[in-house]
Amino acid sequence: MTRVFSGMQPSGEPHLGNLLGAWVNWVGMQDRADCIYCVVDLHAITSPNEHDPATLRQRTVDLATGMLAVGVDPERSVLFVQSHLHEHAECAWLLNCVTSFGELRKQPQFKEKSEGRESVSAGLFDYPVLQAADILLYHADEVPVGEDQRHHIELARDIGQRFNHRFGDVFALPKAIHPTAAARVMDLQDPTTKMSKSQSSEKGIVRVLDEAKKIEKKFKSAVTDSAADIRYDRDEKPGVSNLLEIFAAVTGREIDGLAAEYDGRGYGAFKGAVAEAVVERLRPVQERYAELTDDRGEVARVLERGAEKARAIAAPTLASAQEAMGLLPRGEA
Numbered sequence: 023m024t025r026v027f028s029g030m031q032p033s034g035e036p037h038l039g040n041l042l043g044a045w046v047n048w049v050g051m052q053d054r055a056d057c058i059y060c061v062v063d064l065h066a067i068t069s070p071n072e073h074d075p076a077t078l079r080q081r082t083v084d085l086a087t088g089m090l091a092v093g094v095d096p097e098r099s100v101l102f103v104q105s106h107l108h109e110h111a112e113c114a115w116l117l118n119c120v121t122s123f124g125e126l127r128k129q130p131q132f133k134e135k136s137e138g139r140e141s142v143s144a145g146l147f148d149y150p151v152l153q154a155a156d157i158l159l160y161h162a163d164e165v166p167v168g169e170d171q172r173h174h175i176e177l178a179r180d181i182g183q184r185f186n187h188r189f190g191d192v193f194a195l196p197k198a199i200h201p202t203a204a205a206r207v208m209d210l211q212d213p214t215t216k217m218s219k220s221q222s223s224e225k226g227i228v229r230v231l232d233e234a235k236k237i238e239k240k241f242k243s244a245v246t247d248s249a250a251d252i253r254y255d256r257d258e259k260p261g262v263s264n265l266l267e268i269f270a271a272v273t274g275r276e277i278d279g280l281a282a283e284y285d286g287r288g289y290g291a292f293k294g295a296v297a298e299a300v301v302e303r304l305r306p307v308q309e310r311y312a313e314l315t316d317d318r319g320e321v322a323r324v325l326e327r328g329a330e331k332a333r334a335i336a337a338p339t340l341a342s343a344q345e346a347m348g349l350l351p352r353g354e355a
């Protein structure tokens with residue numbers, strides 16, 4: 023069976039973009055693949071903005087809770103926290119030694135995140151190698167990620183290939199899977215930029231846990247344009263097009279059908295309908311989230327079982343890599 027691995031950083035409150043762009047995809051993949059999903063807290067501490075330890079801990083639990091609430095099924099898939107397995111950091115060290123300084127220096131995401139900063143951590147520089155370890159430890163075939171992660175997955179593939187070439191076949195070579203373009207959710211206040219936990223203003227970003235009233239308010243004040251027609255045109259009508267995409271994604275309907283139904287009825291009615299559909303889509307997720315929050319023991323148990331299942335795959339892979347590289351097994355001489 024195809025093995026899928028993906029991870030998300032516990033670095034902010036999840037929003038509609040995370041849900042429609044990543045999680046819906048992750049949940050769907052469970053029907054056809056063996057899926058492993060990870061809260062990558064070791065990646066979150068590489069952020070150039072200093073993190074608060076208590077907040078990180080809370081966000082780690084919250085993110086795992088969110089993944090369960092949208093439908094990551096711990097009976098079929100593995101859900102775990104990256105730092106619960108020492109194998110990730112350890113494997114990253116081995117991979118560091120087959121990765122060149124030059125290929126990390128030119129990673130677009132590193133360049134972007136470090137630009138204009140006086141000091142960045144070695145962890146930020148090394149971020150893609152830890153990500154490669156995440157993926158390679160599980161022999162993942164497919165890695166569902168946003169477009170911005172493409173280079174990281176290519177690098178993981180290059181590192182795995184180089185390792186195999188030098189030391190023998192240890193790692194499977196992964197490929198990135200990108201969700202359809204329709205799953206790109208734009209900021210409600212600036213529909214030409216992605217909805218993002220770091221860049222969007224609170225008005226432009228719909229949180230998975232926002233209450234109905236707040237969601238309605240955010241959609242009512244979404245930026246559109248001065249014409250009144252409702253049609254899909256990313257260049258000329260980015261605001262309306264973004265709303266149509268969100269509408270289609272949360273209802274499972276076609277964009278054309280929705281545009282035809284609402285054209286001529288005014289932006290007010292249209293925005294109200296989109297807001298209502300989003301509220302309906304989020305309702306069961308929020309209900310499940312509240313149940314899980316009431317029973318924190320449940321999330322802890324899921325993560326504990328997830329860590330065990332993950333280790334059963336990762337530990338033998340790490341051992342093979344160590345052995346292939348010539349590290350002396352303990353107890354031998």
Ligand code: AMP
Pocket residue numbers: 030031038039040042043044167168169171205206207208216217218219
């Ligand atoms: P981030 O919250 O930026 O760490 O993103 C985690 C993942 O969520 C990304 O790799 C994407 O798959 C997805 N994602 C984040 N923002 C959006 C967005 N605005 N539209 C669609 N997908 C998104």
Ligand code: TRP
Pocket residue numbers: 027028029030031062065152153156157165166167171174
């Ligand atoms: N870098 C990814 C992101 O920001 C998160 C991540 C870490 C990841 N390890 C991974 C994604 C392994 C896929 C596979 O979105």
